[in-house]
Amino acid sequence: MFKVKFQEYIDLVEAYLEQLPWNQDDFMCRTMHYSLAGGGKRVRPVLALAAAETVGSDPRRILSAAIGLEMIHTYSLIHDDLPAMDNDDYRRGRLSNHMVFGEGNAILAGDGLLTHAFEILTEPLPVPPEKQLRVIREVAAAAGYRGMVGGQADDLAGEGKALRLPEIERIHRRKTGALLTVSLRLGAILGGGTAAEIEALTAYAEHLGLAFQIKDDILDQEGDSAAMGKPSGSDLRRGKATYPSLMGLSGAKDYLREHIVQAQAALSVMPRPAPFLHEFADFIEQRQC
Amino acid sequence: MFKVKFQEYIDLVEAYLEQLPWNQDDFMCRTMHYSLAGGGKRVRPVLALAAAETVGSDPRRILSAAIGLEMIHTYSLIHDDLPAMDNDDYRRGRLSNHMVFGEGNAILAGDGLLTHAFEILTEPLPVPPEKQLRVIREVAAAAGYRGMVGGQADDLAGEGKALRLPEIERIHRRKTGALLTVSLRLGAILGGGTAAEIEALTAYAEHLGLAFQIKDDILDQEGDSAAMGKPSGSDLRRGKATYPSLMGLSGAKDYLREHIVQAQAALSVMPRPAPFLHEFADFIEQRQC
Numbered sequence: 244m245f246k247v248k249f250q251e252y253i254d255l256v257e258a259y260l261e262q263l264p265w266n267q268d269d270f271m272c273r274t275m276h277y278s279l280a281g282g283g284k285r286v287r288p289v290l291a292l293a294a295a296e297t298v299g300s301d302p303r304r305i306l307s308a309a310i311g312l313e314m315i316h317t318y319s320l321i322h323d324d325l326p327a328m329d330n331d332d333y334r335r336g337r338l339s340n341h342m343v344f345g346e347g348n349a350i351l352a353g354d355g356l357l358t359h360a361f362e363i364l365t366e367p368l369p370v371p372p373e374k375q376l377r378v379i380r381e382v383a384a385a386a387g388y389r390g391m392v393g394g395q396a397d398d399l400a401g402e403g404k405a406l407r408l409p410e411i412e413r414i415h416r417r418k419t420g421a422l423l424t425v426s427l428r429l430g431a432i433l434g435g436g437t438a439a440e441i442e443a444l445t446a447y448a449e450h451l452g453l454a455f456q457i458k459d460d461i462l463d464q465e466g467d468s469a470a471m472g473k474p475s476g477s478d479l480r481r482g483k484a485t486y487p488s489l490m491g492l493s494g495a496k497d498y499l500r501e502h503i504v505q506a507q508a509a510l511s512v513m514p515r516p517a518p519f520l521h522e523f524a525d526f527i528e529q530r531q532c
Numbered sequence: 533m534f535k536v537k538f539q540e541y542i543d544l545v546e547a548y549l550e551q552l553p554w555n556q557d558d559f560m561c562r563t564m565h566y567s568l569a570g571g572g573k574r575v576r577p578v579l580a581l582a583a584a585e586t587v588g589s590d591p592r593r594i595l596s597a598a599i600g601l602e603m604i605h606t607y608s609l610i611h612d613d614l615p616a617m618d619n620d621d622y623r624r625g626r627l628s629n630h631m632v633f634g635e636g637n638a639i640l641a642g643d644g645l646l647t648h649a650f651e652i653l654t655e656p657l658p659v660p661p662e663k664q665l666r667v668i669r670e671v672a673a674a675a676g677y678r679g680m681v682g683g684q685a686d687d688l689a690g691e692g693k694a695l696r697l698p699e700i701e702r703i704h705r706r707k708t709g710a711l712l713t714v715s716l717r718l719g720a721i722l723g724g725g726t727a728a729e730i731e732a733l734t735a736y737a738e739h740l741g742l743a744f745q746i747k748d749d750i751l752d753q754e755g756d757s758a759a760m761g762k763p764s765g766s767d768l769r770r771g772k773a774t775y776p777s778l779m780g781l782s783g784a785k786d787y788l789r790e791h792i793v794q795a796q797a798a799l800s801v802m803p804r805p806a807p808f809l810h811e812f813a814d815f816i817e818q819r820q821c
Contacts, residue, residue: 271677271685322643327635346616350639351685354611355677357643361650362672365665372661376654379668383651388560388644396560396640 245522252289255303259310274344274352275359278317281335286455287312287426290448290523294430297517298440305433307366308378312426314360315386318353319422323395325349357386370433378429385425394418398483406484412453420452443512447520450506454527457499460485462532464492503528534811541578544592548599563633563641564648568606570624575744576601576715579737579812583719586806587729594722596655597667601715603649604675608711610642612684646675659722667718674714683707695773701742709741732801736809739795743816746788749774751821753781792817 260279265272288309292302302309324331324339325346332342341349364379384390394417401414427448431441464487486495506524510517549568554561577598581591591598613620613628614635621631630638653668673679683706690703716737720730753776775784795813799806 269677269682270689271682274685275677318643322639325636325639327639347614347688348685350611350614350616351681351688353643354607354646355681355685357646358672358676358681362669362676365669365672372665375665376661380651380654383647383654387647387651388558388564392640392644392647393558393560396563396637396644399636399640400559 245519245526248293248519249284249289249523249526252292252302253285255292255306256285256288256310256313259306260313270348271351271355274340274348275355277343278321278334278340278352279314279356281317281337283335285313287316287422290423290426290520291430293517293519293523294427294436294444295434296430297444297513297515297520298431298434298436299515300434302430302434304369305430307363308368308375308429308433309426311360311364311382312422312429314356314363315382315391316422318356318360319386319391319395321349321353321356328395328399368433370435374432378432381425381428381432385421390417390421390425391419394421402483408489411484411486411489415453415456416449419456420449423452423455424448440513443509444520446509447506447524450502450509451524451527454499454502454506454524457486457495457502458527458530460487461492461495461499462530499528534808534815537582537808538578538812538815541581541591542574544581544595545574545577545599545602548595549602559637560640560644563629563637564644566632567610567623567629567641568603568645570606570626572624574602576605576711579712579715579809580719582806582808582812583716583725583733584723585719586733586802586804586809587720587723587725588804589723591719591723593658594719596652597657597664597718597722598715600649600653600671601711601718603645603652604671604680605711607642607645607649608675608680608684610638610645614638617684617688657722659724663721667721670714670717670721674710679706679710679714680708683710691772697778700773700775700778704742704745705738708745709738712741712744713737729802732798733809735798736795736813739791739798740813740816743788743791743795743813746775746784746791747816747819749776750781750784750788751819788817 265276267273267276288306291305291309291312295302295305320334321340323329324334325341331339333339339349340352344352361379361383364382365375368375386392388396394414397414398418401410406414424445427444428441431444436444463485486498489495490498503524507521510521554565556562556565577595580594580598580601584591584594609623610629612618613623614630620628622628628638629641633641650668650672653671654664657664675681677685683703686703687707690699695703713734716733717730720733725733752774775787778784779787792813796810799810
């Protein structure tokens with residue numbers, strides 16, 4: 244049931260991405276499309292669609308806005324992979340954008356996707372325009388210097404340094420947590436959720452975001468390179484502090500479990516049952532790639 | 533009179549930028565602020581403010597949105613200067629962003645400014661929210677892959693190639709023209725202009741944008757490096773086709789005049805006189821840096 248629902252959401256996202264009126268004769272459209280079509284689990288738009296459905300809305304009503312989140316996520320991967328940043332040649336088992344199109348074009352592909360995200364976020368929706376403006380504002384704040392971009396800057400500055408847990412978590416909350424959290428908020432706000440529902444989904448998202456990162460670190464240490472699409476152990480080789488390096492593998496797994504439990508507990512105050520989001524947390528804990 | 537008005541607009545922009553709640557202890561705020569504080573004539577927000585005033589609105593009512601344009605312009609300069617792009621060590625007589633903070637941080641400073649532009653564009657304004665959404669949509673389209681970013685990609689691809697006038701103008705219309713045009717449209721739309729006024733200011737902006745670029749090329753060939761803040765003749769050395777290289781210096785000056793005249797003619801259908809915008813076109817033709 245969970246898998247079927249997950250695939251339904253993914254199919255909505257893929258169908259929207261495929262019908263984008265992007266001219267494949269245009270070089271920039273190809274560079275942006277290369278990374279956007281790179282697959283992945285479409286976690287951010289899926290969470291937005293699920294949040295909308297959980298508060299009682301038809302998720303298709305807010306699909307364009309959810310796609311905006313995927314564009315922002317994709318741009319951030321392109322820029323993070325650049326030689327001046329994390330210098331990753333591969334992403335999801337394919338050559339990273341700059342390896343195919345060159346650094347200059349990869350920077351521009353990221354810029355183009357980030358900018359287009361905000362165009363798509365203004366796509367007419369069946370919601371009051373004030374609400375749509377509020378969501379655009381929250382997305383920009385979450386993706387910007389106090390959120391995702393700031394987290395990446397801190398991450399870059401922290402490389403090779405012996406960071407402790409509070410510093411690491413501050414980075415993760417901004418670098419990956421902020422966009423995940425705003426994904427659920429976007430779905431809940433545009434779906435017409437109440438303030439209490441939005442708050443509960445925010446708490447869920449914050450625990451889920453940390454869980455996601457802890458699991459990433461665990462997979463990086465013990466994962467299978469082939470399934471991950473990148474060499475395992477790369478964080479350690481780069482001198483990045485990870486949850487397993489700070490609290491041991493078993494400590495990291497306990498900590499992961501704790502955040503999964505808290506994420507699921509946050510859902511309990513929702514007026515409607517939220518089985519998909521509940522199981523999504525388990526999925527994050529159990530994923531192998 | 534023109535100079536006084538120009539300075540009034542610039543002062544509004546500078547005052548807004550100075551009161552941004554950016555924490556100077558935060559590294560990313562410093563990297564973004566470095567380039568944003570780099571001075572310049574603030575052409576895009578000034579044109580937006582002037583457009584709002586020309587259609588009968590108080591320009592201060594739309595100031596936050598005008599600042600968003602300056603952030604987008606500033607981000608584009610930071611990314612254009614990167615080694616993988618135009619590789620410029622200097623900008624407006626100061627070291628470019630990546631020369632001070634390193635490439636990775638300069639990419640992030642640009643990303644942060646672009647993202648923050650959209651946050652500031654959602655700042656509450658005394659206009660109907662539908663209108664504000666429309667403006668955000670137009671700004672994203674003008675700055676994105678069909679506009680500014682696409683123009684920069686074409687410019688990068690065209691380096692060292694013998695481009696002809698239609699190709700060059702297509703690049704300029706997107707790389708610099710699109711954001712200038714949307715600056716006037718933003719002011720006109722948010723200022724409550726009629727469809728006819730918005731159309732007239734769009735025509736004005738399109739001629740002004742090309743005039744701006746022609747003048748840039750002329751200055752690059754004959755300008756004073758000290759006043760320009762960068763070595764003159766740099767386009768030629770880089771093998772870029774310029775208006776003077778395509779039509780001779782005197783031909784380029786005639787062509788510049790033609791666009792100034794047409795920009796000013798477009799203003800003649802406006803119901804209110806637009807002396808500032810009229811003289812602004814002359815200013816573009818006569819500027820020495």
